[in-house]
Amino acid sequence: MGAHFNLALILLALATPIAFADDPSPLQDTCVAVSDSTSAVFVNGKFCKNPKLLTANDFLFEGLDKPGNTSNNLGSKVTPVFVDQLPGLNTLGISLVRIDFAPYGLNPPHTHPRGTEILVVLEGALSVGFVTSNPDNRLITKVLNKGDVFVFPIGLIHFQYNQGKTNAVALSGLSSQNPGVITIANAVFGSKPPIYDEVLAKAFQLDKKVIDYLEAQFWVSN
Template sequence: MLIAVFVNGKFCKDPKFVTADDFFFSGLNIPRDTSSPVGSVVTPVNVDQIPGLNTMGISLVRIDYAPYAGLNPPHTHPRATEILVVLEGTLYVGFVTSNPDNRLVSKVLYPGDVFVFPIGLIHFQQNVGKTNAVAFASLSSQNPGVITIPNAVFGSNPPINPDVLTRAFQLDNNVVKYLQSRFGWKNN
């Protein structure tokens, strides 16, 4: 009798049937198209791409940024700390501490620089250079999750009642409706 084991939201393969391909991913050397609305693209390498990562507690992403302000928008990883290394370009990065301070901790990074984003905190990266930028980040979970703040707030499905967002952000109702019409795309 075959028994499937479900761990961390994924099925574990019987070790007798594991192959090298369960632990392999190719292509992180290939630059990605940064023509998204924010000028960046994230290429994830997590348990969805490498099934052998299940229960390992690690994952990786490549982030490509367009010149002149390509942005990985404010987001959070609810299940992971992230450590980012810049390979090419110049990035302005930062995170915001939790309530009540909501203090911005930020820095400009250059090739070879490393920055850590603590688990669950809202963080971002923006290319402040004239050339493409590339960074790699490792995350302390095989399935770190990502919540992109603008998409979550203004692009939820179904939409959050505009009256809630109007009051929360102290914006005109028409501005909220406009923002809701602009979000909902994916960055990875």
């Protein structure tokens, strides 16, 4: 019995990291997210619609063919198709975004804490990259052309930049219905309330006046 118990512990230890790696597997065909809790079941952060009341529109998102408005400081626009935009994604562990770039537009350094991202360039060319974790902090970067595909591992800081003089468009799939986004500059210098100046000054080895200047900027939420 001792051997069986030890084997069970080993299998549990091996399985534990996987269990927390991504969205849980669904235990039913559908769980269309609804805001009304009346006679609904709460699953994975959302209430589920009665399966007998499902319609095709629960699994439909329209308009991803329309360009996003890139007239902002970054020159880019992310159009998400997460569970909030497409309720039928609930419990399915997948989502999608369209990213539009004006010439020299940037999708700034950010992370997705709950999802790996795979990106394909539809139009134009993009310079992309991600940074590995401590202690190496190695930049893995590549220039992508139309039809090229690149993967950004879950949780790592990454970016996309249009170095060309024409617009660029990309589609990304993510391994979560709600992968989350942490834009580094927004989180560090635009938090509410602000992170203490002395903390940021010491962390970035900058004068507090520089920190005050950075915190006073308008950080675009993309």
